[in-house]
Amino acid sequence: MKKHTLLLFKNRRPGETVFIEEYRKQGGYTALFKALREMTPAEIRDTVKASGLRGRGGAGFPTGTKWSFFPSDQGGQKYLVCNGDEMEPGTYKDRVLIEADPHQLVEGMIIAAYAMQIPTGYIFIRYAYKNAFDCLQRALAEASEAGFLGKNILGSGFSFELHLHGSAGRYILGEETALLNGLEGKRANPRSKPPFPAVRGLFDKPTTVNNVETLANVPHIINGGADWFASLAYTEGGAGTKLFGLSGHLESTECHELPIGITLGDVVREYGKGVWQGRRFKACLPGGASTPYLTAEHMTVPLDFAPLEQVGSRLGTGGVTVFDDHTCMVEATLNLNRFFARESCGWCTPCRDGLPYVSWLLEKIEKGQGTMEDIDNLRHQVHNINGRSFCALAMGAMGPVESLLRLFEEEIVDHIRKGRCPLKS
Numbered sequence: 001m002k003k004h005t006l007l008l009f010k011n012r013r014p015g016e017t018v019f020i021e022e023y024r025k026q027g028g029y030t031a032l033f034k035a036l037r038e039m040t041p042a043e044i045r046d047t048v049k050a051s052g053l054r055g056r057g058g059a060g061f062p063t064g065t066k067w068s069f070f071p072s073d074q075g076g077q078k079y080l081v082c083n084g085d086e087m088e089p090g091t092y093k094d095r096v097l098i099e100a101d102p103h104q105l106v107e108g109m110i111i112a113a114y115a116m117q118i119p120t121g122y123i124f125i126r127y128a129y130k131n132a133f134d135c136l137q138r139a140l141a142e143a144s145e146a147g148f149l150g151k152n153i154l155g156s157g158f159s160f161e162l163h164l165h166g167s168a169g170r171y172i173l174g175e176e177t178a179l180l181n182g183l184e185g186k187r188a189n190p191r192s193k194p195p196f197p198a199v200r201g202l203f204d205k206p207t208t209v210n211n212v213e214t215l216a217n218v219p220h221i222i223n224g225g226a227d228w229f230a231s232l233a234y235t236e237g238g239a240g241t242k243l244f245g246l247s248g249h250l251e252s253t254e255c256h257e258l259p260i261g262i263t264l265g266d267v268v269r270e271y272g273k274g275v276w277q278g279r280r281f282k283a284c285l286p287g288g289a290s291t292p293y294l295t296a297e298h299m300t301v302p303l304d305f306a307p308l309e310q311v312g313s314r315l316g317t318g319g320v321t322v323f324d325d326h327t328c329m330v331e332a333t334l335n336l337n338r339f340f341a342r343e344s345c346g347w348c349t350p351c352r353d354g355l356p357y358v359s360w361l362l363e364k365i366e367k368g369q370g371t372m373e374d375i376d377n378l379r380h381q382v383h384n385i386n387g388r389s390f391c392a393l394a395m396g397a398m399g400p401v402e403s404l405l406r407l408f409e410e411e412i413v414d415h416i417r418k419g420r421c422p423l424k425s
């Protein structure tokens with residue numbers, strides 16, 4: 001196992017949480033002092049842009065670019081929102097990060113708020129994350145007590161209030177504009193974009209939404225510098241590390257911080273300790289339930305944004321779910337699609353009606369009652385839903401279905417020819 005630098009998990013000890021005393025002993029909050037005392041807001045925005053940090057919430061949007069669109073110089077109310085909803089199946093890295101070392105997120109948010117001159121922030125956290133909620137509540141109290149939150153932080157003249165908000169508990173609340181509606185106490189449907197949140201966000205004010213892991217990287221970038229952060233990746237053009245949450249049919253299913261660009265094969269063999277029970281690798285979702293499958297042919301693909309897009313998938317959230325060769329891929333896809341259909345907020349027709357119909361088709365095939373026309377029909381649904389739904393939930397749902405058709409068509413046909421699931425006796 002090659003040695004690599006840890007940032008987000010450098011203080012992590014299984015089963016324990018690092019609070020302020022130890023965080024500060026390990027260099028915590030030095031980035032905040034540096035940012036507030038030695039850097040202008042524009043210098044921080046430029047450093048984050050130069051670091052190459054891309055959003056860790058799924059879409060991979062360049063963080064510095066997002067911050068550069070923000071009306072930082074405009075006075076008045078503006079908001080910073082941290083997205084900790086994390087309800088995508090197979091994704092649990094934000095929870096692990098918060099439970100291990102919550103002050104990184106708090107420090108990252110204060111620096112981000114200073115960089116965009118934002119006076120108020122919210123951390124929006126998944127309903128089921130009770131322990132992570134408690135860890136953050138304590139971290140916020142400690143940061144306030146130390147004078148890192150509130151008025152005139154470290155005598156800089158900059159003030160920032162940070163609040164914690166528990167989600168009502170639906171997957172759609174992770175979509176940033178639905179999240180803003182949820183925070184306002186409204187029905188959590190997505191909003192149309194434009195206007196983007198940077199222009200009209202929470203309570204109609206300019207708002208930046210970033211993921212937990214994205215914001216937790218900020219203190220490390222300020223301390224180490226943009227070039228150092230970029231150099232941590234194994235890929236040319238990649239930057240930083242990534243939290244990979246392993247799950248599924250592996251011998252070891254834990255969350256690891258690894259350099260961006262590590263290959264899928266290294267993750268499976270070295271960190272997942274191989275496919276369980278001596279079985280063979282059949283497929284994986286490389287970045288959560290909404291990313292297209294990879295197969296054994298993709299073992300040498302670097303887990304980075306561009307290389308994964310080149311092979312038809314996405315880095316997404318970095319939740320790597322592995323399926324062994326005893327898995328029926330039709331059944332696995334049906335299971336995923338049922339989740340997305342259930343979680344549709346019902347706002348737009350392709351998602352509300354399209355996803356249950358896709359589940360119906362997959363179930364029919366899985367039961368051995370499908371026809372060859374059903375395959376064409378599935379393809380048509382993927383084509384029809386992609387790009388036509390109001391937000392990316394339905395498009396994400398089509399990731400596994402599209403790749404099932406592309407990579408496992410023979411297995412679908414086998415169900416139809418045999419009139420049963422070939423993997424069931």
Ligand SMILES: Cc1cc2nc3c(=O)[nH]c(=O)nc-3n(C[C@H](O)[C@H](O)[C@H](O)COP(=O)(O)O)c2cc1C
Pocket residue numbers: 054055056057058059060061063083084085086087088171172173174175176177209210211212214215391392393
């Ligand atoms: C259905 C759906 C669910 C999402 N869930 C999350 C989530 O739980 N956490 C998250 O950070 N981003 C989630 N996103 C992406 C957010 O809309 C947004 O892109 C992200 O929070 C931006 O942060 P980043 O740029 O730091 O990645 C979701 C998107 C969709 C369409």
